[in-house]
Amino acid sequence: MRFMIIVKATPDTEKNVMPNAEQLTAMGNFNEELVKAGVILAGEGLLSSDKGARVRFDDKGKAGQVIDGPFAETKELVAGFWIWQCRSFEEALAWVKRIPFDSAGEIEIRRVAEVDDFGDAATPEVRAQQDRLRNATQK
Secondary structure (H helix, E strand, C coil): CEEEEEEECCHHHHCCCCCCHHHHHHHHHHHHHHHHCCCEEEEEECCCHHHCEEEEECCCCCEEEEEECCCCCHHHCEEEEEEEECCCHHHHHHHHCCCCCCCCCCEEEEECCCHHHHHHHCCHHHHHHHHHHHHHHCC
16 A cells, blocks of 8 residues: 655745754655665655645636745645555554654645545556556656
């Protein structure tokens, strides 16, 4: 099972307060553990929302309004993420509890939808396309 580990933004991340060398080293060491365990598939930190934008789509799915950051609700923002491959939710949760944070924060764990989760809508053609896309992006 794949999981997205979402690091929620804080007032500091939204002020572009970057981690110091000690914090970067601790996170690097944690990421090395994830690599050695075969857990991590991807992971990145994000810059503050003032460097981003939102695009609103109408009820017909057409892109319309572009809203430039920053965004007011820090608690709704993402400051970083990992994609992990774990045997279970409990394993992902155990790894999350080991993240080396040195201040208050919040992590959200979400299971990534797999093709089987889409039931009958995942036709053989859709499955083949997903396999082709995944293979192409993993090179």
